[in-house]
Amino acid sequence: MSVTKQEIKRLGEMIYLDLTDGESVRFADLLNLVLKKADDLLSGLKDKPLRHISQLRNRMREDGVGIPLPKEKVLANAAETQDGCFRVPRILED
């Protein structure tokens, strides 16, 4: 696995870092060193990497209805409320 200069540039955009071309190349090279190490480690493994930490399977509950929290408790930690709802600041798109 490796990353390209373009992927580093995109990563930078997502965290609002305006990277120059030189910086993107440098960070790509550095990250590729780390990724190479990881590849080397994985290639030595006999088993597949662990996807999930738990060895348990199929733990499910039946479809039964319980008692929800009273509304006052639901809203107790809200910074602001209005008409029984959580009031949040305006939602900004990126």
Place this chain on the structure above:
Amino acid sequence: MHDFEAVIGLEIHVELSTASKIFCSCPTTFGAEVNTQCCPVCLGLPGSLPAMNRKAVEYTVKTGLALNCRIAQHTWFDRKNYFYPDLPKAYQVSQQDAPLCTGGCLEIPMGEKGTKKVGINRVHLEEEVGKSLHAGETIIDAVYSLLDYNRAGIPLIEIVTEPDIRSAEEAQVFLESLRNIVRYIEVSDCKMQEGSLRCDANISLRPKGSTVFGTKTEIKNLNSFRAVRRALEYEIKRQAGVLKDGLAVEAETRHWDEQKGITIAMRSKEHASYYRCFADPNLVPLDLAAEWIGQMEAELPELPGARRQRFIDGYGLPEYDAQVLTSSKEMADFFEEVVKGYNDPKTVSNWIMTDILRHVKDQDEETEGIPLAPASLVELLQLIEQGTINRNQAKEIVLPEMFEDGKSPRQIVKEKGLEQISDTSQLEGVIASVLEANPDVVQDYLGGREKVMGFLVGQVLKETKGKANPRLVNEMIREKLKQ
């Protein structure tokens, strides 16, 4: 649209009709007072732990089986991370990497063209998000938003089609067929007006004959089947206009404005969203044993395709009738109930497909089934057969009242004094005066012009204000003129 071909794929979200939410025991009742169906789990409070609802998994698998999908033997749930206030946890539990069901298809009716197979890419299980109420015309204008988390955590399935749909009409037919199947297997009520079935559409155009995909746009806010069709028709024209002008279609999300009948650019999709998905450590993976899948398959009811064939083979109905009657579970159930009481399937089918559907169509497209008791249609048909009323009275007077007031046909007939006159002594005098008043017509009949009989019967009906039994009148006139 001579030069371009539309390539459409749909993403449909269906809320499952479990009694409790996916990871907690909060109820899922629609329309409850805001924020009264929440608990620490669905509010994402620290320290709370989710427990998977078995029925949600079963409903998803059943949907996959009904859509001819492969069911995963091993699967898990991912956290899809994004920052938005309708997600109290700041992530949505979904199945980005291991959908429960993949690689299915749905065969949709295409009228005279036969049927068409639309591929199903995946059906996966995830959790519903909360409901946002924006204080403003649009989300962008809003100065603040209000959040109701009653909906957060209701089990939701996402059904993604392959880009196999080629027109707005096909998209609508696909959605109708899908809703029909989901209702047949009773995993959701699929009420679009309550948001339990929602659809986003991806659409691009390409030159006819090309196999390369064009740049697509995604249309959101499609709240009815009609909206899906109108929005796609609009978008096909818009993209064709852009391409004909030699410009490029922008990869973007567009909002359907129902009132203006246009799509509006919402945001660019230049970069695919990145959700930093990883397996949720609080939810253990699932291994689906073949026996369990087999059991769920055995529990599936008869699906629309099989029922259609049974209506043809078992009731001797034409293919068209069987198609229409099985296009909704409610209608097919209604038909079978009526036939139990009035064993003439073709007559029952004719009544449902013409007169009953005409009344049903006046209602909202989301109205479920036929708002009549099957027994009342049985009673109406028996009243016609017994000669108490004629077909016209049944169609024009009794049936509309049945829909309007819910009264029984017998009661309506009685209240309106519609009983036909089947007493020969009452009719003899009227027939005699009609024959006397129309000597020329009588002569024509006696001269061999059988057709004029209709006129004479009509005159008797007119005199009796439509109450005379036409069959009896016909017989009596013939008898009289023989003498």
